[in-house]
Amino acid sequence: MGWGDLGVYGEPSRETPNLDRMAAEGMLFPNFYSANPLCSPSRAALLTGRLPIRNGFYTTNAHARNAYTPQEIVGGIPDSEQLLPELLKKAGYVSKIVGKWHLGHRPQFHPLKHGFDEWFGSPNCHFGPYDNKARPNIPVYRDWEMVGRYYEEFPINLKTGEANLTQIYLQEALDFIKRQARHHPFFLYWAVDATHAPVYASKPFLGTSQRGRYGDAVREIDDSVGKMLELLHDLHVADNTFVFFTSDNGAALISAPEQAGSNGPFLCGKQTTFEGGMREPALAWWPGHIAAGQVSHQLGSIMDLFTTSLALAGLTPPRDRAIDGLNLLPALLQGRLMDRPVFYYRGDTLMATTLGQHKAHFWTWTNSWENFRQGIDFCPGQNVSGVTTHSLEDHTKLPLIFHLGRDPGERFPLSFASAEYQEALSRITSVVQQHQEALVPGQPQLNVCNWAVMGHLAGPEGPRLLPRRHRPPGATPEGDPRGPHRLHRRRVPRGRIQGASASARAEGSTWALRVCLGEGFWGPSGAPGRARCLGSPPKGCEVGPPRPPRCAGALPAGSGFPAQDRRDRVARSVGLPGVPKLNPRGPAASLLVPSASWY
Ligand SMILES: *[C@@H]1O[C@H](CO)[C@@H](O)[C@H](O)[C@H]1NC(C)=O
Numbered sequence: 176m177g178w179g180d181l182g183v184y185g186e187p188s189r190e191t192p193n194l195d196r197m198a199a200e201g202m203l204f205p206n207f208y209s210a211n212p213l214c215s216p217s218r219a220a221l222l223t224g225r226l227p228i229r230n231g232f233y234t235t236n237a238h239a240r241n242a243y244t245p246q247e248i249v250g251g252i253p254d255s256e257q258l259l260p261e262l263l264k265k266a267g268y269v270s271k272i273v274g275k276w277h278l279g280h281r282p283q284f285h286p287l288k289h290g291f292d293e294w295f296g297s298p299n300c301h302f303g304p305y306d307n308k309a310r311p312n313i314p315v316y317r318d319w320e321m322v323g324r325y326y327e328e329f330p331i332n333l334k335t336g337e338a339n340l341t342q343i344y345l346q347e348a349l350d351f352i353k354r355q356a357r358h359h360p361f362f363l364y365w366a367v368d369a370t371h372a373p374v375y376a377s378k379p380f381l382g383t384s385q386r387g388r389y390g391d392a393v394r395e396i397d398d399s400v401g402k403m404l405e406l407l408h409d410l411h412v413a414d415n416t417f418v419f420f421t422s423d424n425g426a427a428l429i430s431a432p433e434q435a436g437s438n439g440p441f442l443c444g445k446q447t448t449f450e451g452g453m454r455e456p457a458l459a460w461w462p463g464h465i466a467a468g469q470v471s472h473q474l475g476s477i478m479d480l481f482t483t484s485l486a487l488a489g490l491t492p493p494r495d496r497a498i499d500g501l502n503l504l505p506a507l508l509q510g511r512l513m514d515r516p517v518f519y520y521r522g523d524t525l526m527a528t529t530l531g532q533h534k535a536h537f538w539t540w541t542n543s544w545e546n547f548r549q550g551i552d553f554c555p556g557q558n559v560s561g562v563t564t565h566s567l568e569d570h571t572k573l574p575l576i577f578h579l580g581r582d583p584g585e586r587f588p589l590s591f592a593s594a595e596y597q598e599a600l601s602r603i604t605s606v607v608q609q610h611q612e613a614l615v616p617g618q619p620q621l622n623v624c625n626w627a628v629m630g631h632l633a634g635p636e637g638p639r640l641l642p643r644r645h646r647p648p649g650a651t652p653e654g655d656p657r658g659p660h661r662l663h664r665r666r667v668p669r670g671r672i673q674g675a676s677a678s679a680r681a682e683g684s685t686w687a688l689r690v691c692l693g694e695g696f697w698g699p700s701g702a703p704g705r706a707r708c709l710g711s712p713p714k715g716c717e718v719g720p721p722r723p724p725r726c727a728g729a730l731p732a733g734s735g736f737p738a739q740d741r742r743d744r745v746a747r748s749v750g751l752p753g754v755p756k757l758n759p760r761g762p763a764a765s766l767l768v769p770s771a772s773w774y
């Protein structure tokens with residue numbers, strides 16, 4: 176979602192009355208940033224309080240490469256990282272993630288292994304539908320079990336844009352709040368993805384927005400947030416619940432005009448380190464504690480939610496590592512402003528830094544000429560000469576500096592000769608030097624991909640391993656610390672998987688996953704699927720479109736997930752609400768929309 180997507184941020188059609196009200200009842204942060212212009216790294220940063228370069232959500236195999244976790248990525252959130260829900264447990268919190276996880280999809284990265292007590296959602300985004308030959312559809316989980324796949328048990332109609340997912344995610348959130356509110360402190364991470372292309376909404380919302388299908392999706396999210404806040408009031412826990420709304424990256428302008436949001440006055444969008452890529456709507460709500468109707472000009476970051484949440488729970492962040500998140504409570508409760516830098520990374524490269532009102536670009540880049548000529552444009556309709564460049568331009572010797580107050584659109588670089596430039600440069604340089612000298616980069620997680628790790632995590636009756644003799648040479652995911660052979664020495668009998676503990680089950684299914692390494696998936700009844708991977712997996716992930724998988728043959732739909740079981744587990748039907756009427760003269764309150772909402 177983009178900075179300009181909410182009524183309170185000036186979106187002209189004023190279609191977010193609930194979020195606007197949330198802002199009016201709480202605090203609006205106009206200067207709030209994601210930790211990266213892309214989803215996975217930003218989410219990893221949110222849950223660890225650390226920049227992606229520290230927690231491993233970056234790459235080293237191409238300069239300034241944006242990387243995330245599609246199905247074939249081998250890496251994910253390292254065990255050494257301490258996630259917010261893990262830490263909150265110490266204070267008795269029960270945690271649930273609803274929606275998109277995106278911190279790795281192999282068993283060791285499962286959210287329930289990283290502190291969450293419950294999960295309903297998917298390890299990935301709802302891309303697809305895929306052919307189920309080379310690439311399976313993305314699975315959807317309830318806790319340890321796969322309950323279906325997008326486009327199969329969880330339909331998304333690409334023609335009409337209809338999907339019930341936001342309603343399902345809303346029900347999951349409401350159920351969790353009802354179950355926990357009276358008994359335990361709770362942490363709900365509501366990570367919906369309706370505004371990610373292909374955007375979707377449920378029928379009652381489709382066609383109701385002035386803004387097309389994207390607007391329909393925003394309206395459904397807005398309505399859902401309204402229902403959650405209402406429930407907190409009904410349960411009499413509103414004054415004891417801190418709620419934050421934001422997004423993991425700016426609107427993806429490549430999807431414009433039908434499926435893209437608005438980044439307001441800011442330059443470019445998702446994937447870039449211009450303001451449109453990382454400046455986010457952000458709203459904080461805590462009745463009785465955060466005074467109503469406030470605007471804070473604090474430079475904020477999605478990583479601050481980590482530190483702030485710990486502070487609210489009476490906990491301190493881990494001391495054995497660098498934490499980038501700030502405790503925002505002084506800003507939230509006393510209106511204080513704290514000095515802090517914002518670092519804009521693409522992959523391994525520090526592209527820009529903001530300090531106060533000044534932003535210095537050390538590198539500029541949108542995307543390559545090659546991609547641009549194919550019609551991929553991160554800055555449609557915007558061309559700032561020498562700034563929105565299509566080659567990676569090095570300004571480290573003489574950074575481009577903008578004053579974000581006078582020039583939020585980053586169009587008028589300060590004159591190199593001006594006193595203002597010199598003064599800003601010297602302040603920013605010293606902060607950047609400190610940052611870089613102390614920086615200990617994490618082990619990069621997103622360099623290596625392998626077709627074999629796709630679509631893992633079958634149900635409890637999931638696939639078995641192929642006998643070892645089927646293992647083709649060189650068919651092991653690179654970078655797997657367990658090495659090439661271990662998997663194939665083990666055979667997981669069906670009974671064992673069924674009766675095993677939850678974690679063992681997930682392990683079992685991963686093993687199965689990897690069977691595809693070279694030989695094929697197992698089909699619905701335990702019979703081998705017909706897919707056969709003919710070549711060895713790619714050695715690494717490269718910039719640009721992935722190489723076509725060398726697989727042939729048909730993979731049975733939902734392979735690895737018995738058909739009988741599938742029918743039994745189809746998502747429950749959700750009673751859809753009527754669409755609330757808009758009041759165009761309603762409050763122009765304020766607030767943000769997320770991929771990530773917080774409770
Ligand atoms: C959404 O749910 C309604 C009501 O249960 C159902 O009629 C409709 O087919 C569902 N739509 C999709 C795309 O799943």
Ligand SMILES: *[C@@H]1O[C@H](CO)[C@@H](O)[C@H](O)[C@H]1NC(C)=O
Pocket residue numbers: 558559560561
């Ligand atoms: C942007 O404008 C500059 C200067 O006019 C021009 O050289 C460049 O090709 C333009 N870029 C695009 C993508 O149109």
